[in-house]
Amino acid sequence: MKSLQEEIIKKLGVKASINPEEEIRRRIDFLKKYLLTHPFLETYVLGISGGQDSTLAGRLAQMAVTELREETGRKDYRFIAIRLPYGEQADETDSQKALDFIQPDERLAINIKTSVDSLVAEFTNEGFSIGDFNKGNIKARQRMIVQYAVAGERKGAVIGTDHAAESITGFYTKFGDGAADLLPLSGLNKRQGRQLLEHLSAPSDLYEKIPTADLEDNKPLVADEEALGVTYEAIDDYLEGKEISKEAKVKIEQLYQQSEHKRHLPITLWDSFWKK
Ligand SMILES: NC(=O)c1ccc[n+]([C@@H]2O[C@H](COP(=O)([O-])OP(=O)(O)OC[C@H]3O[C@@H](n4cnc5c(N)ncnc54)[C@H](O)[C@@H]3O)[C@@H](O)[C@H]2O)c1
Ligand SMILES: Nc1ncnc2c1ncn2[C@@H]1O[C@H](COP(=O)(O)O)[C@@H](O)[C@H]1O
Ligand SMILES: O=P(O)(O)OP(=O)(O)O
Numbered sequence: 001m002k003s004l005q006e007e008i009i010k011k012l013g014v015k016a017s018i019n020p021e022e023e024i025r026r027r028i029d030f031l032k033k034y035l036l037t038h039p040f041l042e043t044y045v046l047g048i049s050g051g052q053d054s055t056l057a058g059r060l061a062q063m064a065v066t067e068l069r070e071e072t073g074r075k076d077y078r079f080i081a082i083r084l085p086y087g088e089q090a091d092e093t094d095s096q097k098a099l100d101f102i103q104p105d106e107r108l109a110i111n112i113k114t115s116v117d118s119l120v121a122e123f124t125n126e127g128f129s130i131g132d133f134n135k136g137n138i139k140a141r142q143r144m145i146v147q148y149a150v151a152g153e154r155k156g157a158v159i160g161t162d163h164a165a166e167s168i169t170g171f172y173t174k175f176g177d178g179a180a181d182l183l184p185l186s187g188l189n190k191r192q193g194r195q196l197l198e199h200l201s202a203p204s205d206l207y208e209k210i211p212t213a214d215l216e217d218n219k220p221l222v223a224d225e226e227a228l229g230v231t232y233e234a235i236d237d238y239l240e241g242k243e244i245s246k247e248a249k250v251k252i253e254q255l256y257q258q259s260e261h262k263r264h265l266p267i268t269l270w271d272s273f274w275k276k
């Protein structure tokens with residue numbers, strides 16, 4: 001019988017080692033093929049935070065539409081990068097650095113603070129309190145609304161930045177940053193994403209930076225690893241089939257099982273994956 005680790009690696013499609021050039025080509029081709037197969041679609045849309053994952057997914061999307069324009073002569077293939085700060089973002093300089101590296105066809109900036117705060121104020125008026133953690137998930141869902149609004153206006157599809165090292169722990173907001181049309185980083189762990197950025201000559205501080213969801217008002221820039229209680233080093237090793245400490249293994253497998261519902265469409269009467 002397969003171990004849970006083997007089962008997870010297979011399900012998430014992770015390779016123990018990668019050839020960065022091949023992985024970049026495979027992912028660009030995937031993005032190109034999807035647009036070619038769906039002629040109604042002509043743009044890709046993605047929020048750029050200044051973190052590793054959106055820098056990589058954004059650059060791949062831009063490379064895909066640039067190649068498509070050259071190969072088809074269709075000028076309407078475009079990538080739209082969206083800055084989505086909540087008020088003033090502490091690491092805004094990284095976001096600008098990411099945009100400079102991605103060189104998107106079009107840039108938009110929509111500040112989500114007014115809409116998020118007015119929604120939370122409506123709850124307060126009703127005497128219903130929204131905690132800081134839950135407000136963080138509202139921010140992530142507000143970003144999802146903006147990205148889909150842009151896609152709706154521009155014959156677009158929304159790109160998501162979920163990859164194997166996030167998927168395994170369910171470290172994303174359900175229907176927030178977890179909502180997207182295509183996931184070009186699927187199957188990669190965190191260090192493989194770094195390898196791809198290095199191969200693409202991205203500024204090293206963007207892929208060496210500490211990953212953060214940066215969702216809480218009271219704890220800005222809190223590291224994912226602190227919020228998760230396990231390191232990406234351990235998650236990446238686990239996903240590459242390596243042996244890790246018992247403590248980390250137990251934690252990862254617990255997070256995997258708890259977040260099973262996030263890796264499925266809404267549960268119907270006919271689903272059985274959740275039954276023990
Ligand atoms: N500071 C930060 O870094 C920060 C802040 C906020 C959120 N986050 C991260 O974002 C992620 C989102 O948080 P979350 O997971 O608490 O919220 P979520 O909204 O993504 O998921 C929770 C929701 O999922 C549904 N749900 C829960 N268990 C279910 C089950 N067994 N079956 C079906 N549906 C179920 C419920 O609607 C629940 O409200 C987490 O990984 C969290 O750590 C990070
Ligand atoms: N501040 C942000 N601006 C634009 N887009 C953002 C911002 N914060 C998050 N995003 C998007 O959400 C995903 C997930 O972020 P995590 O750091 O993994 O929580 C990110 O890749 C952006 O596309
Ligand atoms: O999703 P991003 O771009 O914010 O990357 P990270 O998860 O490393 O913060």
Ligand SMILES: [Mg+2]
Pocket residue numbers: 049051052211212213214
């Ligand atoms: Mg981030």
